[in-house]
Amino acid sequence: MARTRTRDRMNNEVNAGSMADIAFLLLIFFLVTTTILEDKGILVRLPPWSDEEPDIAKLKTRNVYSVLVNAQNQLLVRGEPKEVRDLREDTKEFILNPQRRDDLSESPRKAIISLKNDRGTSYETYLEVYNELRAAYSEIWDEQSNRQYGMDYESLPIANKRALRADFPLIISEAEPTNFGEE
Numbered sequence: 598m599a600r601t602r603t604r605d606r607m608n609n610e611v612n613a614g615s616m617a618d619i620a621f622l623l624l625i626f627f628l629v630t631t632t633i634l635e636d637k638g639i640l641v642r643l644p645p646w647s648d649e650e651p652d653i654a655k656l657k658t659r660n661v662y663s664v665l666v667n668a669q670n671q672l673l674v675r676g677e678p679k680e681v682r683d684l685r686e687d688t689k690e691f692i693l694n695p696q697r698r699d700d701l702s703e704s705p706r707k708a709i710i711s712l713k714n715d716r717g718t719s720y721e722t723y724l725e726v727y728n729e730l731r732a733a734y735s736e737i738w739d740e741q742s743n744r745q746y747g748m749d750y751e752s753l754p755i756a757n758k759r760a761l762r763a764d765f766p767l768i769i770s771e772a773e774p775t776n777f778g779e780e
């Protein structure tokens with residue numbers, strides 16, 4: 598019987614030297630090309646940071662629509678208890694002031710919505726209240742758009758949207774939450 602030499606045997610090895618390089622390149626490729634979904638909350642434009650003391654402007658109380666939410670998720674709107682379901686219509690009436698009442702805003706440009714929560718307020722209630730306040734403005738913009746241009750607000754060109762927003766600016770001021778519910 599002939600003796601087999603090592604060089605005569607079949608070589609069963611696979612050259613895996615470049616496999617690590619290929620895996621590393623694929624990993625980098627997928628990391629670079631993959632988009633990571635971000636949770637989006639309420640999109641609010643914050644004022645720019647300033648080290649200067651703010652000017653405290655005296656506001657007429659008739660132009661401020663104060664909404665307070667306590668730790669029990671109850672609303673106090675301009676000193677009176679309200680339900681969330683009534684908030685949108687009341688806000689629209691305050692902003693537009695169709696009867697020209699002395700206790701509502703002087704004009705839509707001067708109307709300020711002030712929202713203040715307790716730290717114990719549930720997030721669901723906060724979002725519900727905030728959405729109702731935003732919805733009031735959305736309905737105003739849509740109604741004015743239909744009245745002035747004969748089309749929905751979302752269908753308007755950007756210039757017309759800006760004009761409506763200038764006439765009916767969205768001004769929601771959020772105050773620092775309080776700790777009254779813990780006492």
